[in-house]
Amino acid sequence: MVLDEKGFVQTDETLQTAEPGIYAIGDVVGPYMNANQALADATIVIDNILGAERQREPLWVPELVYSAVELARVGMDDEQAEDAGFEPAVGFAAFETSPRALGQDDTRGFVRLLADMDSGEVLGGEIVGHEAGELIALLAQGGDRDSLLRRIAQAPVNHPSRAEELLNATETLAARWGLGEFVFGD
Ligand SMILES: Cc1cc2nc3c(=O)[nH]c(=O)nc-3n(C[C@H](O)[C@H](O)[C@H](O)COP(=O)(O)OP(=O)(O)OC[C@H]3O[C@@H](n4cnc5c(N)ncnc54)[C@H](O)[C@@H]3O)c2cc1C
Incomplete structure (x- = not known):
């Protein structure tokens, strides 16, 4: 895993980490450390694993x-x-x-x-x-x-x-x- 200077796991917009096929969600991605963001991230990652290219939209979580x-x-x-x-x-x-x-x-x-x-x-x-x-x-x-x-x-x-x-x-x-x-x- 590649971490940023604050210790959050670095991902691209689709929440994929530097390791291809490995995704991260929620608090470890930051900076939005709340339950709804973690849940929203989970649905995005499942879709992306299934082939979509969804990105985070934290503003409307x-x-x-x-x-x-x-x-x-x-x-x-x-x-x-x-x-x-x-x-x-x-x-x-x-x-x-x-x-x-x-x-x-x-x-x-x-x-x-x-x-x-x-x-x-x-x-x-x-x-x-x-x-x-x-x-x-x-x-x-x-x-x-x-x-x-x-x-x-x-x-x-x-x-x-x-x-x-x-x-x-x-x-x-x-x-x-x-x-x-x-x-x-x-
Ligand atoms: C006291 C408190 C109050 C909060 N109040 C609110 C609130 O009012 N509203 C709100 O939106 N958010 C609140 N939060 C924040 C919210 O709980 C988190 O943002 C949310 O749980 C993040 O979800 P997550 O899945 O990223 O991480 P977590 O819910 O922390 O889940 C991570 C899981 O990974 C497990 N784990 C850790 N390390 C390992 C390992 N090495 N191997 C296997 N498993 C591992 C942990 O045991 C845990 O079950 C609060 C948090 C706290 C602590």
Whole structure:
């Protein structure tokens, strides 16, 4: 195995090591040392062993921290979005007014979405609070991210539920940033 200066196993984009036919996944590859990346890597490597040439897409692998308050994020943060040439708008909703969170007596946390001002493309998002790890899957879902705001706005979520705060964050993108056509359009 060839290691880099931090001790991570060096691989190419398909996760193949310097030894042909030998692949590495997860923490030993780094720098993303989280469970979802290890699982995502495993599926990529199996496909590649079977003949595909899949590459890592760490940006869209959700990162979760199951601490006293759950922390979840996916996609770009504000700085990455600006560096990539986007103009990020922020959609925000706090659990402090969520009827479900109030009923659970745990109103800590929020949903924060980033969407591009010009195209409405979802660039990333953060969810903090109870069940954040479950809710981030709604943002990390496959399909094109240009239509994701509309799909979230049209999703038939339960009332009361924490998932409604994704809808509310999406609606703030329409109300505050004029992204209504991307949220409510056809
Ligand atoms: C306390 C703690 C809390 C964490 N919390 C989170 C969290 O909230 N969210 C999150 O996403 N991630 C969390 N992580 C990180 C997460 O557990 C790892 O990123 C993930 O397990 C990496 O998976 P992996 O398959 O690369 O390695 P591992 O899960 O470490 O699996 C490696 C396996 O290889 C085995 N092994 C090692 N050496 C040998 C050998 N020589 N021969 C045979 N077998 C060997 C080990 O026993 C182990 O079973 C946490 C980690 C810790 C330690």
